[in-house]
Amino acid sequence: MNAAGTRAYFGRRYWLSASHRLHSDALTGEANAAAYGKCNHPHGHGHNYGLEVLVGGAVDGETGMVMNLVDLDRVVDEQVLERFDHGNLNLDPAFQHQVPTTENFCRVIFGLLKNALGEGRLEHVRVEETENNFFECTKSEE
Amino acid sequence: MIFLTRRATFSASHYYWNEAWSAEKNERVFGRCANLNGHGHNYTLEVTLAGEPDAVTGFVVDLKWLKGVMESEVLAAYDHRHLNLEVDEFKAGKLIPTTENIAIAAWKRLEPAVKKAGGAQLSRVRVYETPEIFAEFRGGA
Numbered sequence: 001m002n003a004a005g006t007r008a009y010f011g012r013r014y015w016l017s018a019s020h021r022l023h024s025d026a027l028t029g030e031a032n033a034a035a036y037g038k039c040n041h042p043h044g045h046g047h048n049y050g051l052e053v054l055v056g057g058a059v060d061g062e063t064g065m066v067m068n069l070v071d072l073d074r075v076v077d078e079q080v081l082e083r084f085d086h087g088n089l090n091l092d093p094a095f096q097h098q099v100p101t102t103e104n105f106c107r108v109i110f111g112l113l114k115n116a117l118g119e120g121r122l123e124h125v126r127v128e129e130t131e132n133n134f135f136e137c138t139k140s141e142e
Numbered sequence: 143m144i145f146l147t148r149r150a151t152f153s154a155s156h157y158y159w160n161e162a163w164s165a166e167k168n169e170r171v172f173g174r175c176a177n178l179n180g181h182g183h184n185y186t187l188e189v190t191l192a193g194e195p196d197a198v199t200g201f202v203v204d205l206k207w208l209k210g211v212m213e214s215e216v217l218a219a220y221d222h223r224h225l226n227l228e229v230d231e232f233k234a235g236k237l238i239p240t241t242e243n244i245a246i247a248a249w250k251r252l253e254p255a256v257k258k259a260g261g262a263q264l265s266r267v268r269v270y271e272t273p274e275i276f277a278e279f280r281g282g283a
Contacts, residue, residue: 005283006246006279006282006283007280007282007283008242008245008246008277008278008279009277009278009279009280010241010242010276010277011268011275011276011277011278012274012275012276013273013274013275014274054278059240059242059243059246062160062162062163063158063160063171063172063238063240064158064237064238064239064240064242064243065240065242066242066277068171069275070173
């Protein structure tokens, strides 16, 4: 049996802690409070975000790997963790014109990793805001 | 279409080593995983089948049957074994037992039994090496 060249997927989980406040400048104070509830409290709040990254590709015949996890760790560290971990999402340039909902955060991370990994490598990104809610951005539905 | 997943765990040891490479290159590429004494993990196997619920039973497949197939086809071969030394597809010169290759090999072990049963199709096999590292295979080439 030789799996060389067969397409498979490799996934890895990461954690980052950040604060945010859900507030849209396009809405009144009252409408913001109605839309976002306690997530609109003025001083923000934080989460431990779980990040799941899935890359796809041919299994290398020599290593048996889709991608070396050391290389994936480096990309995720440089692109995502160093930028957002222990930071305030609202202050990041990516959220100057969009609300840092976890939907938008997921799309931002997908875009950063897609560019850094190169065409066709990134399959999906899943961001877990708490144990009970999560958001996914997938290559085919980007 | 419904996707139904069953999970099982197994424990096994392995190491990464490419026979065609020098010891120095194996150690550089595979790092700690190239220790020839091996090391072990608690693996989680997730098997997803896709199909329509049966009009009478409401089942895509009988979960008890799926549990039996996972045990007889995969766990019986992998659980509490040294993958490189005791499992045919990972012996020296064959596949390196990376998480990717374990997902592909588990699919190949499961596929004949799932096909023989008719009905639901094998859709995805996911193998977790640790809670933070996993690989999945969706069939095809």
